[in-house]
Amino acid sequence: MSTAFAVLLAALVLLALASAIDWLASRFDRGSVGIWAVALLLVWPLAGFLALHSRRPARRLNWDGQCWLLHSRSCPAESGQPVLVLDAGAWLLVRWHVSRQDAPMRPTTRWLPLARSNSPAAGDWHALRTALIWAAP
Known part of the structure; x- marks a missing residue:
């Protein structure tokens, strides 16, 4: 995978993360949003990392x-x-x-x-x- 493609993919993952946090902020009260935001901040980048580094045969x-x-x-x-x-x-x-x-x-x-x-x-x-x-x- 080219470096530029990996950067584009990472940017899309971060945009999706920001959208999910914004959606949570609009759906729940402020106290529970913090818990969900922390969970997303921990899980979403891990999922993105695993997706970027999963190797498929050439x-x-x-x-x-x-x-x-x-x-x-x-x-x-x-x-x-x-x-x-x-x-x-x-x-x-x-x-x-x-x-x-x-x-x-x-x-x-x-x-x-x-x-x-x-x-x-x-x-x-x-x-x-x-x-x-x-x-x-």
Whole structure:
């Protein structure tokens, strides 16, 4: 995970924490808000830390001329259909729909955050973005 993406994720976690504390302040009397705010201040950052540091196996998305494949070290390649949800230039968010014949018992949708910093070459990143835009259903 790139440093900028981790900072963005941490900022979103802090924004959610502030929103939860504000909601608690509007729902309860002032005495109980302090207890809930302290609990949130202790638990929410811990959850954010665990989410940021949970490691998933590295994956590689590629087009073989016939279909899209998602490769992972821990399991065999699976075919599916990518849907580009967010294109932020240096980051992409892709929703991956697994083909049923490849994984009948697995969840059929996965979210793939992709970063240019993890791409081996700049030309590969541009080609991937272009292919994902043209692969839109």
